[in-house]
Amino acid sequence: MKLLVAVIKPFKLDEVRESLSEVGVQGITVTEVKGFGRQKGHTELYRGAEYVVDFLPKVKIEVAVDDDQLDPAIEAISKSAHTGKIGDGKIFVVPLEQAIRIRTGETGKDAL
Amino acid sequence: MQNEIFELQYAIDTFYFLVCGALVMWMAAGFAMLEAGLVRSKNTTEILTKNISLFAVASIMYLVCGYQLMYDGGFFLSGVTTVAGMDEEAIAGILAASNEAGFGDMGEYAGASDFFFQVVFVATAMSIVSGAVAERMKLFAFLGFAVVMTGFIYPMEGSWTWNGDSVFGLYELDYADYAGSGIVHMAGAAAALAGVLLLGPRAGKYGADGKARAIPGANLPLATLGTFILWLGWFGFNGGSTLKLGGIAVANEVANVFLNTNAAAAGGLVGALIVAKLLFGKADLTMALNGALAGLVAITADPASPSPLMSTIVGAVGGVIVVFSIIGLDKLKIDDPVGAISVHGVVGFFGVMAVCVTGGASVVGQLVGAATIFFWVFITSLIVWFLLKLIFGIRVTEEEEAEGVDISECGMEAYPEFAPTGK
Numbered sequence: 001m002k003l004l005v006a007v008i009k010p011f012k013l014d015e016v017r018e019s020l021s022e023v024g025v026q027g028i029t030v031t032e033v034k035g036f037g038r039q040k041g042h043t044e045l046y047r048g049a050e051y052v053v054d055f056l057p058k059v060k061i062e063v064a065v066d067d068d069q070l071d072p073a074i075e076a077i078s079k080s081a082h083t084g085k086i087g088d089g090k091i092f093v094v095p096l097e098q099a100i101r102i103r104t105g106e107t108g109k110d111a112l
Numbered sequence: 113m114q115n116e117i118f119e120l121q122y123a124i125d126t127f128y129f130l131v132c133g134a135l136v137m138w139m140a141a142g143f144a145m146l147e148a149g150l151v152r153s154k155n156t157t158e159i160l161t162k163n164i165s166l167f168a169v170a171s172i173m174y175l176v177c178g179y180q181l182m183y184d185g186g187f188f189l190s191g192v193t194t195v196a197g198m199d200e201e202a203i204a205g206i207l208a209a210s211n212e213a214g215f216g217d218m219g220e221y222a223g224a225s226d227f228f229f230q231v232v233f234v235a236t237a238m239s240i241v242s243g244a245v246a247e248r249m250k251l252f253a254f255l256g257f258a259v260v261m262t263g264f265i266y267p268m269e270g271s272w273t274w275n276g277d278s279v280f281g282l283y284e285l286d287y288a289d290y291a292g293s294g295i296v297h298m299a300g301a302a303a304a305l306a307g308v309l310l311l312g313p314r315a316g317k318y319g320a321d322g323k324a325r326a327i328p329g330a331n332l333p334l335a336t337l338g339t340f341i342l343w344l345g346w347f348g349f350n351g352g353s354t355l356k357l358g359g360i361a362v363a364n365e366v367a368n369v370f371l372n373t374n375a376a377a378a379g380g381l382v383g384a385l386i387v388a389k390l391l392f393g394k395a396d397l398t399m400a401l402n403g404a405l406a407g408l409v410a411i412t413a414d415p416a417s418p419s420p421l422m423s424t425i426v427g428a429v430g431g432v433i434v435v436f437s438i439i440g441l442d443k444l445k446i447d448d449p450v451g452a453i454s455v456h457g458v459v460g461f462f463g464v465m466a467v468c469v470t471g472g473a474s475v476v477g478q479l480v481g482a483a484t485i486f487f488w489v490f491i492t493s494l495i496v497w498f499l500l501k502l503i504f505g506i507r508v509t510e511e512e513e514a515e516g517v518d519i520s521e522c523g524m525e526a527y528p529e530f531a532p533t534g535k
Contacts, residue, residue, distance in 0.1 A: 045392040046326035047399060047451070048439040 001096040002070050004063040007033065008081040008089040013059050019080035020063060023072040024035055026112060029062040039087040058089060066109050093109065115179050118210040121358035122220050128357035128366075129225035135348025136232040140167045142341030143239035147219040147246060148526075149335025150398065150450045152327065154516025155247045155524030162251060166258045170235035173263035177229055178234060181267035192223040219356050229352055233296050234262045236349070240300030243450035245307045247314050248513050252522040253506040260496045261303055268485050269485045270295060279466045279484060287481025291353035293413035293463030299489045301457025303444070306493035310501055313447030315513050324442040325448070332397055341402040343377050346408045350415040369415045373408065376415070376427030380407020383431025391435065402438065402451045403431035409456055410463040418470040426466050430459040461486075 008016055013030065020028060034055035041054040065073045070093070077091055101111040138466075144163035163214050179185035185192060193202060207409050213219075238258050245254065271277040278284045289295050319325055329335060350373045354366045384403020388396040407427025418426060437454035446453065464482045467473040493527045500506050507513075512520035519525065 044326075045394065045396070046328045047396060047442075048392060048435075049324040049326040049442055051326035051328065 001099060001112070002065055002067065002085050003094045003096040004065060004070075004073055004077070005092040005094065006063070006081070006089060007035070007058050008061065008077070009058075009083065009087060010057055010059045010084070012081045013061070015080040016061065017078055019076040020073060023076045024069060025063055025065060025076075026075055027063075031060045031062075033058050033060045035089070037090065056087065064099055064112055066112060069074050114211065115207050116468060117215075118207055118220075121210070121215070122206065122222075124221050124358045125221040125291060125356050126225045129221055129229045129352060129355075132348035132352025133225070133229040133232050135345050136229070136236065136352065137167075137345075138351065139232075139342050139345030140164070140235055140239055141223040141237075141488065142338045142343075142345055143243065144338065145341060146338030146401070147243040147332045147450050149331040150243070150329035151246050151335070152516070153330040153527055154518055154525070156330065157518040157522045157524055158251060159242065160526070161522055162254055163239060165251075165255055166238045166262075167235045169255055169258040170238050170262040171231055172229060173233045173259055174231045174267070175227075176263060177196070178263050178267040179230065181264065182270040183226075183230070185223070185227060189227060192227055201317065215359055219358065219530055221356075222519075233292065233349075234266055237266050237296045237303075238262050240297065240452050240456045241304040241307060244301075244304035244365055244448045244452040245311055246449045248507055249307070249311060249517075250504070250506055250508055251517070253504055254502045256500055256504070257303075257307070257493070257496055261493070262495065265303065265489055265492050265496075266299060267487050269299060273481065283483045285484060286474055286477035287484075288467050288471055288478065289413045289464060289481070290415055290467075291350045291412045293409055293411075293460045294485050297409045297412065297456035298460030298482065299485055301453045301455075301460060302486050302489040303493040304448070305453050305457060306490050307497050307506075308446055308448060308453070310494070310497045311507055315447070315510060317447045322445075329398065329449075335398065335401055339404055342405060343374075343408065346373055346377070346412075350412055354416070365416050371420055372411055372415045372418060372423035375420045375423040376407040376411030376430070377404045378407070379424035379427030380404050380431035380434075383407070383428035384435050385431075387432050387435045391439075398451075399435050399438070401453050402434050405455045405461040406430040406434035409459045410466060411461040412460075414467040414471040414473075416471075422470055426463070426470065429466075430462055433462055434459050 010034040020055060034057055036055055039056065041052060041056055044051045060062065063073060074091060082088055098107060100107050121146050140163060144160055145158045147163065151159050175189055177187055180187045210220055238261055241261070242254065272279045272285055273287055299519060300306055307366040314327060317325060317327060347370050351366055354362060356362050356367055381400050381404035384406065385395060385400040388399040399436060407430050410426050410430030411423050415423070434451065434454050438451045441448055441454060448454065461482055464478050468475050468478055497506060508517055508520055
């Protein structure tokens with residue numbers, strides 16, 4: 001099992017959710033976050049003076065998948081969150097030791 | 113029959129003064145909303161307190177001594193005819209004066225209505241100061257200054273201009289300023305400039321490299337509403353300055369003043385909007401709002417004689433000037449959160465000089481008049497601000513400024529449920 005942690009552009013969230021459903025992902029966790037990558041924030045002008053936005057708003061999604069779902073899920077996120085412009089975000093893959101469904105006590109793949 | 117028409121003319125001119133005065137009074141609400149929108153939310157309660165308190169202080173001080181110094185209306189309005197004082201003899205006197213002067217004269221109206229119309233102008237001049245010193249000045253230092261400004265500084269220069277008195281017996285002005293681009297607006301800005309120079313910029317306005325940083329206003333809907341209110345109130349400000357409505361020629365003049373005032377505001381907004389778009393790449397709403405006000409200030413010195421097209425152009429030039437002025441003052445480290453010094457001072461001066469083109473005023477006369485107003489108000493204000501600084505201090509502490517003056521000066525937040533600060 002793997003945990004996918006993806007940071008994406010907020011307006012792409014609906015498309016990412018739909019594409020993950022299409023590849024059989026049953027649940028995701030979404031958090032509104034702020035941060036910067038190579039894009040390094042940006043500057044706006046207010047009355048002619050610069051106004052630096054250091055941390056840009058992003059959406060972080062967390063998805064737990066079984067190993068055989070991993071590649072389709074990565075592809076689904078990559079495609080649906082892609083705009084080709086700077087700031088599209090990143091996907092991190094981390095090993096997932098265990099998963100437990102609290103209601104039934106199921107574990108592992110059955111709990112996903 | 114003739115006398116009854118004069119009675120009606122007296123009534124209509126008095127009524128006109130009162131309605132226009134009420135419109136100008138409403139400009140205080142416009143300034144309050146504009147300034148509340150352009151400061152940060154932690155300084156909202158204090159700016160509102162300042163705006164409504166200064167209106168009250170101006171009303172009292174002008175009644176106590178301001179009206180006497182400016183128009184010889186008597187200390188405590190002793191020269192204004194009371195209800196009991198308007199007896200048959202007084203009425204007969206007014207009718208005799210009207211009969212002698214005829215319908216074309218500037219006419220007769222209630223003294224109380226004249227005071228009411230004049231007092232709201234004093235408050236307008238003082239309102240200009242509050243925005244420029246926002247977010248860092250002590251409330252009572254500001255109100256202390258308001259006492260001197262509205263009771264003495266403004267009435268003195270008003271007496272030299274609108275009342276035609278000689279300047280300390282030295283010289284007389286040859287100065288044309290219909291509703292007060294210089295007398296009200298530039299005067300307010302001169303007082304504001306003196307205050308800002310002694311006060312210094314807001315913490316965080318300038319980076320270590322000396323470059324100006326943006327401190328965005330909290331509520332642009334309020335700032336826009338404030339601008340609309342000022343735009344509306346300005347019809348009373350300029351329209352009422354005709355000082356009379358009864359008569360075909362004068363009613364036509366009033367209508368043109370309304371028309372030109374609106375045209376100049378529109379020109380100013382469009383001028384500023386286009387310049388902001390060209391300079392910054394985006395439509396800066398706050399600049400557009402300042403542009404509309406700049407157009408209004410620019411036309412105030414002569415809203416009667418120019419054509420509507422000319423008025424639009426005068427307004428548009430004011431709107432262009434104000435954007436460059438705001439950027440320029442920022443570079444000079446004169447921190448003016450709402451742009452009051454640019455809108456009312458720089459463009460006020462432009463409005464005074466524009467009368468040379470639109471109304472055929474003498475260039476020297478306008479320059480001498482503007483210089484007299486500016487230096488009188490600036491120097492006396494500097495002295496008063498300096499004394500206040502020495503005796504009480506005019507600036508809140510660094511910590512109070514960081515927390516917001518709402519807490520340190522008023523003890524309450526404007527939006528306690530929406531922007532909790534843990535207090």
